[in-house]
Amino acid sequence: xxxxxxxxxxxxxxxxxxxxxxxxxxxxxxxxxxxxxxxxxxxxxxxxxxxxxxxxxxxxxxxxxxxxxxxxxxxxxxxxxxxxxxxxxxxxxxxxxxxxxxxxxxxxxxxxxxx
Amino acid sequence: xxxxxxxxxxxxxxxxxxxxxxxxxxxxxxxxxxxxxxxxxxxxxxxxxxxxxxxxxxxxxxxxxxxxxxxxxxxxxxxxxxxxxxxxxxxxxxxxxxxxxxxxxxxxxxxxxx
Numbered sequence: 001x002x003x004x005x006x007x008x009x010x011x012x013x014x015x016x017x018x019x020x021x022x023x024x025x026x027x028x029x030x031x032x033x034x035x036x037x038x039x040x041x042x043x044x045x046x047x048x049x050x051x052x053x054x055x056x057x058x059x060x061x062x063x064x065x066x067x068x069x070x071x072x073x074x075x076x077x078x079x080x081x082x083x084x085x086x087x088x089x090x091x092x093x094x095x096x097x098x099x100x101x102x103x104x105x106x107x108x109x110x111x112x113x114x115x
Numbered sequence: 116x117x118x119x120x121x122x123x124x125x126x127x128x129x130x131x132x133x134x135x136x137x138x139x140x141x142x143x144x145x146x147x148x149x150x151x152x153x154x155x156x157x158x159x160x161x162x163x164x165x166x167x168x169x170x171x172x173x174x175x176x177x178x179x180x181x182x183x184x185x186x187x188x189x190x191x192x193x194x195x196x197x198x199x200x201x202x203x204x205x206x207x208x209x210x211x212x213x214x215x216x217x218x219x220x221x222x223x224x225x226x227x228x229x
Contacts, residue, residue, distance in 0.1 A: 034216060042221065043204065043222055044204070044206075046216050046218075091156075093159065102147060103147070104208075106151075108157065108158035109157065
């Protein structure tokens with residue numbers, strides 16, 4: 001149980017285009033999901049916290065107009081990178097809150113390359 | 116603001132050795148602590164979760180301890196194997212209202228030499 005999927009697993013896009021990444025909790029409902037970004041050889045940095053049915057809470061320094069987050073259902077959150085630039089190239093990982101123990105379950109990540 | 120430090124940044128050991136990875140955090144007001152494994156280019160695999168009221172957790176060859184008052188946790192790996200080679204991340208979760216997010220350390224890159 002407690003499986004989180006992400007789609008796509010990798011994507012290459014041209015500078016100036018937008019890319020949408022999906023995060024799904026497959027066998028449980030997640031009222032809260034999280035989006036992280038990881039640069040090469042760096043640790044995970046929290047970008048935003050997403051609550052179902054409400055606006056996402058962004059961490060300091062993360063542009064909410066550039067990284068659009070939608071959490072429309074208890075099993076799906078999406079991250080849209082708008083007007084992507086090469087510096088947005090990174091590994092994006094989502095996670096979802098499990099029940100009870102406040103354990104986060106992580107997706108497999110999405111590798112974004114902007115050319 | 117919570118800060119998590121992992122020492123060493125990298126570690127190389129021969130197969131069969133027992134080893135310890137260290138994690139320290141600055142704010143002892145945590146809800147729990149998790150150890151993860153990350154293989155290159157992959158997502159995170161949760162290894163052990165320790166609640167703030169617990170002292171240790173064990174899973175197979177892995178044992179994690181937590182000393183909340185001193186802000187320290189260790190991950191002990193017994194009889195290391197080449198398949199254990201990966202980056203190990205420590206993360207703590209705050210206990211304040213609304214503090215749902217995890218704060219990660221930078222990880223320890225482990226190489227187990229056959």
